[in-house]
Amino acid sequence: xxxxxxxxxxxxxxxxxxxxxxxxxxxxxxxxxxxxxxxxxxxxxxxxxxxxxxxxxxxxxxxxxxxxxxxxxxxxxxxxxxxxxxxxxxxxxxxxxxxxxxxxxxxxxxxx
Amino acid sequence: xxxxxxxxxxxxxxxxxxxxxxxxxxxxxxxxxxxxxxxxxxxxxxxxxxxxxxxxxxxxxxxxxxxxxxxxxxxxxxxxxxxxxxxxxxxxxxxxxxxxxxxxxxxxxxxxxxx
Numbered sequence: 052x053x054x055x056x057x058x059x060x061x062x063x064x065x066x067x068x069x070x071x072x073x074x075x076x077x078x079x080x081x082x083x084x085x086x087x088x089x090x091x092x093x094x095x096x097x098x099x100x101x102x103x104x105x106x107x108x109x110x111x112x113x114x115x116x117x118x119x120x121x122x123x124x125x126x127x128x129x130x131x132x133x134x135x136x137x138x139x140x141x142x143x144x145x146x147x148x149x150x151x152x153x154x155x156x157x158x159x160x161x162x163x
Numbered sequence: 164x165x166x167x168x169x170x171x172x173x174x175x176x177x178x179x180x181x182x183x184x185x186x187x188x189x190x191x192x193x194x195x196x197x198x199x200x201x202x203x204x205x206x207x208x209x210x211x212x213x214x215x216x217x218x219x220x221x222x223x224x225x226x227x228x229x230x231x232x233x234x235x236x237x238x239x240x241x242x243x244x245x246x247x248x249x250x251x252x253x254x255x256x257x258x259x260x261x262x263x264x265x266x267x268x269x270x271x272x273x274x275x276x277x278x
Contacts, residue, residue, distance in 0.1 A: 055205075083264055094167070094254065094269040095206070102264050141205050148263025149194070149219065153205030 053078045053146050057154035065162050066134055072127040072157045074116075074142030083145040084125040086116055089156075090138045098140070101125065112136075137161045165189075167270035169255050175276045176245055183241045184273045188257030195238050196267060197230055198254040199223065206254055212238060213260060245277045 058073040076082065083102050087095040099110040106118040116127045125142060139158050143151045168187045176182050188195050193214055198206035209228070210220045214235040224230075227245075232238040242249055252272045258265040 087269075092271075094271040095256075096269070097266050100266070143205070145264065149196075149211055150208045151196075151198075151206070151267060152208070155203065155205050 053080075053144050053152055055142050055144050055152055055154040057142055057157050059157050060155065061158045061160070063160045063162060064132055067131045069130050070128065070132050070136075070159065072140050072142075072159065074125045074127065074154060076123050076125060076142075076144050078123070078144060082118075082120075084116075084118060085143040085145065085151065086110075086114070086125075086127050087141045087143060087153075088138050089141065095141065098127070132159070132161045134161050134163060167255055167257050167268055169253075169270040169273050171273060172271060173274050173276075175278065177278050178247060179244055181241065181243045182245055182275065183239055184253055184255075184275075186238045186240070186255030186257075186270060188237070188255070189268055191259070192257035192268075193235075193260035194258045194265070194267075195232055196256040196258075197238070197240055198256065198269075200252040200254055200272070201250075209240075242275075245275075247277045250275055250277045 056075045064070050085100045086098040088098045089095050099108045101118045109115045114129045139156045141153045141156045143153045170185045196211040197209040200206040212232040227243045230240045252274050254272045256267040256269045258267045
């Protein structure tokens with residue numbers, strides 16, 4: 052069975068500091084990986100996804116994630132965070148071409 | 164593009180009552196999904212439709228739950244005889260399809276509280 056583990060439930064950082072949100076997956080088949088972000092009182096928004104090709108994927112707001120098959124990881128990074136990045140971040144794997152299986156989420160809190 | 168919309172946004176009901184939620188997907192999206200999110204957890208898959216056909220149901224979807232998408236556009240999720248354990252955020256998503264790797268776009272959710 053495929054599953055996703057987000058190793059940190061909460062990550063507090065100061066503004067302009069770098070951040071890494073960790074995600075590990077288990078899968079025996081082809082892997083499609085996603086990061087979604089959920090701002091307070093809003094739905095989930097896709098941040099970035101890995102389907103194939105380059106193992107480094109980027110979002111429009113400065114986040115990036117690297118697919119590492121040997122370590123079964125898909126960690127999310129940003130070199131310098133802003134207050135507005137405060138949100139909950141979910142890593143997910145696509146199963147059987149229709150079902151997203153999510154991790155439990157990581158609450159990123161950016162402090163001034 | 165108005166996005167995925169869900170109504171109502173909040174629902175408070177008493178145990179044993181029936182509730183119905185509505186989801187309007189992005190226009191022309193063929194696939195529609197329902198997920199449930201409880202406090203401190205990521206969303207969990209409940210069911211999905213390809214046009215009007217319901218193709219998969221999770222074991223989480225007990226016989227008190229029923230979902231429909233009668234004309235391949237909007238969808239409803241009904242919970243009969245609600246229980247306190249049904250309290251959660253119910254999320255709807257849609258994707259263009261039929262490819263499974265198309266991005267799933269989520270609505271804002273319906274928060275259900277069962278007293």
